[in-house]
Amino acid sequence: MTSDTATTENTMTPWEQLRAEALECTRCPLAQERQQVVFGEGPVPCDFLFIGQGPSESDDATGRNYNGPSGEVLDKALTQAGLSRANIYVTNITLCAAFEGSGKPRKLRPPKAAEVRTCRPWLDQQLALIKPRIIVCSGAVAAREVIDRKFKLAEQRGQWFDGPHNTRIIATWQPAYLMRLSQHDRPRAVEGWRQLVDDLRQAANAIAAT
């Protein structure tokens, strides 16, 4: 190790150190499909943690969370709920995108249980540094991993649950799901959008009240 390297490592924050380690991760098969690991982003520590399913194709290409069209939907919903991405830490259940087959354009798939399990320590280590008070799980994969394995998103979204380290957790729709839904069922997508904003507003109010 050169003295320059030693100096750089010594000045890294615990979060920067964790991120640097995660960016090299090859623990599960998603490492073969990804362009890059997409680590969490936001203030550290942070009262508000938003957990999605996994990086989109655009996130995979840029290395930034909620970077593409679903990020625009999320930002719009956050604004309507009185929130801002600048005050939220955003990460995903898996830090690498999960693709179906190798065709172009690449089609996303939900991560497999083993992939989620293997990636879980990265989430736990982020949690320990972020120390959130409120967690929003976006989509069933995140809710089943963080709240309850039998979580039913359509029935239980918008309700509060106790989480680890005195956190409170609420689940809501995935922005990407609402985008897909709007292509074939506009009324349900509009209702889902209203619920997404309501759920985020509940989370904003919960933070304001504590």
Ligand code: SF4
């Ligand atoms: S998904 Fe998680 S465990 Fe799998 S390679 Fe990426 S960072 Fe590592």
